[in-house]
Amino acid sequence: MTIKPELQYSKDHEWVKEEDGLFVIGISDFAQDALGDLVFVNLPEVGDAVTAGEAFGDVESVKAVSDLLSPVSGTVAEINEELLDAPEKLNEDPYGAWIIKVSDVSATEELLDAAAYEAFCAEA
Amino acid sequence: MSELKRTQLYDAHIAAKATMVDFGGWEMPIQYPEGIIAEHLYTRSCCGLFDVSHMGRLLIEGPERLAFLQHVLSSNAALLDLNQAQYCIIPAEDGSAVDDAYLYRFEEDRFLLVVNASNTDKDLAWFEPIVKNYDCTIKNITSETVSIAVQGPKSEEILKKLANVDEVTKPARNNLSTLMMEGHKVLVSRTGYTAEPIGYELFLKNEDAHWMWNRLIELGGKPAGLGARDTLRMEGMLPLYGDEMGVDEAGKPMPIFALALAKFAVSFDEAKGEFVGKEALKKQAAAQACFKAKDYNPEAMTALPKRVRPIALLDRGIMRHGMEVYRNGEMIGWITSGTMIPYYMTEGEGADVKLLPETGKRAIGICYISSDVPVNGEVEVDVRGKRLKAVIPSKHISNNVPPYVVPVIYKQK
Numbered sequence: 001m002t003i004k005p006e007l008q009y010s011k012d013h014e015w016v017k018e019e020d021g022l023f024v025i026g027i028s029d030f031a032q033d034a035l036g037d038l039v040f041v042n043l044p045e046v047g048d049a050v051t052a053g054e055a056f057g058d059v060e061s062v063k064a065v066s067d068l069l070s071p072v073s074g075t076v077a078e079i080n081e082e083l084l085d086a087p088e089k090l091n092e093d094p095y096g097a098w099i100i101k102v103s104d105v106s107a108t109e110e111l112l113d114a115a116a117y118e119a120f121c122a123e124a
Numbered sequence: 125m126s127e128l129k130r131t132q133l134y135d136a137h138i139a140a141k142a143t144m145v146d147f148g149g150w151e152m153p154i155q156y157p158e159g160i161i162a163e164h165l166y167t168r169s170c171c172g173l174f175d176v177s178h179m180g181r182l183l184i185e186g187p188e189r190l191a192f193l194q195h196v197l198s199s200n201a202a203l204l205d206l207n208q209a210q211y212c213i214i215p216a217e218d219g220s221a222v223d224d225a226y227l228y229r230f231e232e233d234r235f236l237l238v239v240n241a242s243n244t245d246k247d248l249a250w251f252e253p254i255v256k257n258y259d260c261t262i263k264n265i266t267s268e269t270v271s272i273a274v275q276g277p278k279s280e281e282i283l284k285k286l287a288n289v290d291e292v293t294k295p296a297r298n299n300l301s302t303l304m305m306e307g308h309k310v311l312v313s314r315t316g317y318t319a320e321p322i323g324y325e326l327f328l329k330n331e332d333a334h335w336m337w338n339r340l341i342e343l344g345g346k347p348a349g350l351g352a353r354d355t356l357r358m359e360g361m362l363p364l365y366g367d368e369m370g371v372d373e374a375g376k377p378m379p380i381f382a383l384a385l386a387k388f389a390v391s392f393d394e395a396k397g398e399f400v401g402k403e404a405l406k407k408q409a410a411a412q413a414c415f416k417a418k419d420y421n422p423e424a425m426t427a428l429p430k431r432v433r434p435i436a437l438l439d440r441g442i443m444r445h446g447m448e449v450y451r452n453g454e455m456i457g458w459i460t461s462g463t464m465i466p467y468y469m470t471e472g473e474g475a476d477v478k479l480l481p482e483t484g485k486r487a488i489g490i491c492y493i494s495s496d497v498p499v500n501g502e503v504e505v506d507v508r509g510k511r512l513k514a515v516i517p518s519k520h521i522s523n524n525v526p527p528y529v530v531p532v533i534y535k536q537k
Contacts, residue, residue, distance in 0.1 A: 036143075036351075037159040039464035039485060040442050060442045062160040062463050063351055065508075084440070 001121065002029045004095050009117035010071035010109045015095065022101040023072050023108075027059070030121045032094045036061040038087040043079045043100065050076060050102060052109045057099070059090065074105040131177035132270045132333035140347055148242030150178035153349040161466045161485075163352035167276045167318055168468055168529055169479055172348035172356075173340050174273040176317075176325065177333070180244030181269055184235040186260030193235060195399050196254055197227065198380065200391035204229045207293075207300040209313055213369075213380050213389050214239075214247060219404025220377030221369040223247050224389070230300055230311050236327070238271075240365050254400075270333040274340060275316045275323035275356075277527035282343045283312065283324060292324065306339070308332045317353060319360020321526035355465045358490060359520050359529070361385075361434055367460040368432045372492055373446055381408030382431045382492065411495075420496040430457050431495045434520050435503070436534045437462075437487040439512035443505050449493050450504040450511065456497070459505060462489025465520075467531040474525045486533065488520050 007015040013031035017024045032038070040060040050056040055067035056076070078101040083089060089097040112120055128151040137144065142153030153175065155163065166172055184193060193201040199212035208229055214222040223243040228236040239247045244266065255262055274283065283292045286305040293299040293314045300313045308328065316323030328336055341347070354364070363369050363383055372378050380386045380401070390405055411424035415431070437443055443462030448455050464487050468479040497503065499518045504511040515534055522530045 036155065037161045039161075040440075040487070042441075060464070062355060062465075063154070065442075065444070 001033065002095070003114050003118050003121075005114045007095070008111040008113060009120075010069070010111060011120060012069040012071070012109075014069065014071045016071050016108075016111060019101075022077055022103055023074065023105050024098045024101050025071060026098045027068070027090060027094055028117070029094045030124075032091045035059060035066055036063065038090045041083045041087045041090070041099070043081075043084065044076050046076050046079060048076045050074060050100070052107050059087065068099065070102075071109045071111060072102050072105045073107040074102040077101045077103040129178070131175055132330050133175045133177065133337055136334060136337055137175065137347070142347070142349060145350070147350055148178060148240065150241055152178055153347070155349040155351045156347050158346075160349070160351035160355060163346070163348035164355050165466055165468065165483060166346050167320065167348055167352060167356055169277065171274060171276040171278040171282060171340075171345040172318065172352065173337070173345040174275065174348055174353055175270075175337075176273050177266075177270040178241040179266070179271060180239040180241060180247065180264065181266045181271065181327070182237045182239065182248075183263040183265050184237055184260060185233070185263065186258070188258040189235060189260040192255055192258040192260050193227065193237075194396050195258075196251060197225070198386075198390040198399070198401070198405070199227065200393045200396045201227060201235070202395055203391075204235075206232055209298045209300055209315055211385070211389050213386070214250065215380055215390075215399070215401030215405060216377070217401055217404070218377055219379050219381075219401045219408055220371075221365065221380050222250050223365055224363065224369060226315060228300060228311075228313055230302060230327075243365060268330060270328050270330055270336075272326045272328070272333075272336060272340070273316050273318070273323065274326060274345060275318040275320045277320070277322055278344055279320075279324055280322050282340060282345060285343055286339060287312075305336075308335060310336070317362055318356040319362060319521060319523050319529060320356075321523050321529065354461075355463060358461050358463070359465050359467075359488070359531075360523065361490060361519060363432065363490075364461065367445060368490055368492065372430070373458045378430075378432075378492065379408045379428055380405060381412045381428055384432070387412065415495055418498070425495060428495055430492050432460065432490060432492050433497070433516050434518070435459065435462070435489050435491040435505070435514050436517050436520070437489075437505065437512055437514045438502075438534075439514075440487075441505075441507045441510070441512045442487050443489045443491075443507065443514070447508075448506045449491050449514075450506065451494070451497065451501075456503070457491055457493030460490045460492050462487070462491075467533075468528075470528065470530050477525070477528045477530055479528055484533075486531075491516075
């Protein structure tokens with residue numbers, strides 16, 4: 001399992017990176033492995049409000065649907081439309097395949113650094 | 125809660141790093157590390173190996189074994205010659221299904237009946253008061269034997285090598301043979317649950333399980349889990365008890381003739397005589413025949429209000445078991461099975477079909493909807509609050525010419 005040292009992680013296995021004033025959000029390698037082959041992604045629309053700890057979209061594997069839980073509260077500034085046609089990118093390159101970028105962030109979930117997240121995954 | 129049962133191959137699945145799940149009281153591999161999509165495609169192009177030892181294996185022995193089976197099964201068991209098998213359903217008196225099953229005749233003087241793992245106990249309890257009236261016995265040999273399904277275009281070649289024979293079984297589906305493979309006795313059946321034109325199910329003694337599994341892998345087979353088994357059977361419109369058989373989402377029993385394949389599984393032959401559910405099934409069969417002639421008269425619609433049909437999603441999304449299906453705003457049934465299923469692009473026709481390296485995937489499934497929806501009829505599916513467009517095609521695949529399954533992709537007009 002890969003954990004990128006430069007990212008922060010939520011306990012729901014999303015990663016977060018601050019970039020040019022936006023919060024970039026994706027799912028961790030641990031998450032994609034646990035979810036299995038992803039075959040569909042439901043994304044919010046640009047301008048939608050997202051709330052920390054609540055679903056902003058979902059991913060579907062062959063077997064099941066899983067909510068994507070937002071690690072932050074704010075406004076969706078960009079979505080990764082490439083994922084709509086190629087959800088498998090979330091499996092192949094979880095840290096390259098960002099899902100949404102959020103602006104006007106007003107609150108965040110508890111975020112872990114790489115070492116704390118690794119320990120958290122080891123307990124899971 | 126009782127402890128989960130394990131097959132003889134449990135440690136092989138663990139060693140292969142399979143993800144294990146509870147399936148009908150058994151701890152079974154749902155997938156191996158390569159994943160469901162890779163396992164599905166490998167079965168379609170080459171050869172998938174499935175541990176199906178969890179399925180219930182029942183030996184029916186004794187002088188009145190045939191009379192008993194004729195009474196409790198939907199099929200005409202008298203048609204089975206030695207080394208033949210048939211698909212059948214265990215009907216209830218109201219014409220719904222207690223279970224579906226496969227009946228094999230490997231030996232002159234006994235039958236092997238294979239039933240769903242999750243229904244084995246229920247089926248035995250169902251048979252118990254009936255079998256008392258016949259001079260025959262039912263012996264549950266599930267834990268004494270293993271069963272491995274070897275499915276896909278390369279399966280025949282692999283078994284030919286193992287048995288050192290020119291012919292594994294007679295060429296058509298439902299033929300059986302008993303072969304010696306490297307000194308081990310193996311019962312071989314040209315059957316399966318993947319819709320592959322070429323595929324086998326093997327029955328062996330427990331002590332031969334690992335030898336067989338390992339040799340099949342060495343010769344090019346790859347383990348595939350219950351996840352791929354589900355997508356493969358869904359593509360082929362093969363029903364699963366609990367989804368396309370049993371009770372519907374509203375708790376009502378589903379009639380056996382809601383399934384198109386009931387006409388191959390149910391016999392009203394005089395030689396079969398009276399059997400459980402016969403009267404109800406006759407009415408359902410008449411209704412199915414009307415629908416075939418596009419006659420949706422009220423009597424037929426009452427006997428068989430809904431049917432099990434393929435469904436393909438036209439909008440973006442995925443259909444899942446339990447979602448509601450609508451026609452012109454009216455709820456007409458439910459999705460019984462659905463997911464995103466991969467396929468190989470193909471070129472050529474008939475026996476010259478070639479699989480291309482390119483693959484695609486499509487959101488398809490099976491639904492149980494009002495019987496009067498015609499082929500190519502458009503419907504809507506409620507996918508978590510959104511009404512998505514879908515169509516009822518005639519089928520999802522074509523598999524009548526070996527060696528390859530050819531996907532039938534619905535093209536919107």
